[in-house]
Amino acid sequence: MLVMHDVGLIFVRTRKTAGTSVEIALSRHASQRDIITSLSPRDEALRAREGGRAPQHHLRPGHTTPGPQPVPPGPGPGVRYYNHMPAAEIREQLGPHTYHRYLTVCLERSPYEKVVSLYFHRHRTTPRIPIEEFIDTGEFRDALNWPLYTDHSGTVMVDQIIRHEHLQAGLDALTARTGLPTLTLPRAKAQFRPPGVTYRDLLTPAARKAVEEAYAAEFAYHHYTW
Known part of the structure; x- marks a missing residue:
């Protein structure tokens, strides 16, 4: 963020x-007073x-990084953003006036693609667990983004949603x-998925049904199809 x-x-x-990748690209152009949150140690490198x-x-205020490494990503003691x-x-911490005065942007992607990407990210080496087992664990829901850019009533809270399938065009418009x-993106995590594998x-069929049920709000709003 x-x-x-x-x-x-x-x-x-x-x-x-x-x-x-987009956050890293944007951080190249950030100023000293901008807010930049932590990434994983690998991504910070x-x-x-x-x-x-x-x-x-x-x-x-009053909290500092305890060592030479950044605070781990995610919420935690002393972490505001x-x-x-x-x-x-974000709106609560910045204040509604600032939040609504700024341009708010996020990215989104087909839930089928996100689930498969998450599967290969969590299970990087062979032999991997079957996709059905991955679905049964419930892990596949961890790529649900709907709660990140909507409020409790399901109202979208960002001005612009750039779709992954038109990523460069969306970034150019931004x-x-x-x-x-112009933003030049590094390849932060693309290497985890074997080349040529599609969702x-x-x-x-059972996995597809589970994805469609868990990500129903995203499918409905963005009109993603199989």
């Missing part, structure tokens, strides 16, 4: 949507290599609107 005060941009980071600005202004922070919480330079190859 980033808040870029000079640009007037809030990036609400969603799951399995290339959010890490990539951010440093890519010339991105390190986490800053994400802790509560974190990586997958829902828009409703940079044109904000005056940011149609992997999801069984």
Whole structure:
């Protein structure tokens, strides 16, 4: 999650949507007063290599990083802003006036694609558990982004949702609107999924049904189809 005060941009980071890559790209253009949340140690190392600005202004007043490494991603003691922070919480912390004055943006992707991406991210080496077992554990729901950019009533709280299948076009429109330079994305997590594997190859009829039920709100709003 980033808040870029000079640009007037809030990036609400969603799951399995290339959010890490976009956040790293945006952090290259962040200023000293912007809010940047922590990534995993592996992704922070990539951010440093890519010339991105390190986490800053994400802790509560009086709290400091306990060691040389950034605070782990996610909510925790002393953390005010974190990586997958829902828009409703961001608005509460920033204040409604600031939140609604800035351009708020997030990314979204077909739930089928997100579930398969999550499967390969969680199970990176062979032999992998069957996809049916992954579904049965309930882990496949961890890529649900709907609660991150909607309020308790299901009202969308961001100004722009960039769809993953049109990612570069969406980012180009964003940079044109904000005056940011063209964003060049690093490949943060693309290597986990074997080349050429599609969700149609992997999801069984039962798995497909489970995904469609768990992600019903996203399917309905974004009109994703099989």
